[in-house]
């Protein structure tokens with residue numbers, strides 16, 4: 001069986017880093033993207049050659065990334081794109097930045113990483129995804145559907161828009177054999193989480209934060225043949241945090 005190839009954004013830490021490990025363990029080749037260089041302490045053998053440094057908020061950088069990815073695909077097939085990179089800017093002391101305090105520059109910055117990055121990558125890598133009959137997983141957030149005490153207004157809007165993008169793409173690309181789904185994590189123990197959000201653990205039905213691996217395993221499921229009839233879906237990974 002030919003090895004399946006994943007392009008994963010935001011692989012340098014948190015949920016993305018766990019996703020690399022879970023896919024590697026399942027036998028996938030993982031191409032990674034983040035602004036930081038490959039860390040030689042990382043355990044997988046192809047990490048240095050399969051890592052691309054790039055800023056997904058920057059059009060030119062994304063274009064270069066797509067060209068570089070294309071060159072590394074021997075048969076021109078991509079089997080999955082996981083749009084995981086995201087930013088959630090906070091105010092001083094981790095305070096949420098509301099509508100009144102979000103200026104034009106911040107709107108643009110958040111939307112360019114969290115929404116335009118995924119939309120652009122999906123569009124530009126369509127030929128490769130179609131050839132591989134691949135799937136896309138967008139990493140959304142619990143805050144795409146509710147007001148959150150620590151996540152800002154621009155972040156929430158970007159994740160709500162990402163849900164709409166996933167729905168649109170699933171409807172449009174399904175006939176071409178490409179599935180598009182989303183995972184919506186709740187409070188997961190990573191660097192993006194504020195101390196305030198960490199303190200919410202006791203109110204979550206499972207009484208703890210989630211781990212990056214617990215999100216990564218759902219992403220793997222969505223990219224696998226086990227999910228062959230799952231398209232346009234969104235899976236919550238939030239320990240039952242619905243209230």
Ligand SMILES: NC(=O)c1ccc[n+]([C@@H]2O[C@H](COP(=O)([O-])OP(=O)(O)OC[C@H]3O[C@@H](n4cnc5c(N)ncnc54)[C@H](OP(=O)(O)O)[C@@H]3O)[C@@H](O)[C@H]2O)c1
Nearest residue numbers: 010012013014015034035036055056085086141188190192
């Ligand atoms: N942790 C949670 O509780 C939680 C909850 C809901 C949703 N999520 C979502 O899950 C995803 C991963 O979050 P995380 O918690 O793992 O965050 P994280 O630890 O802060 O990691 C974010 C990743 O995105 C990359 N990144 C950020 N801006 C980028 C850019 N402009 N270009 C390329 N890469 C960029 C970062 O790498 P560099 O800095 O090296 O570029 C890093 O690898 C995000 O979409 C986030 O919104 C997280």
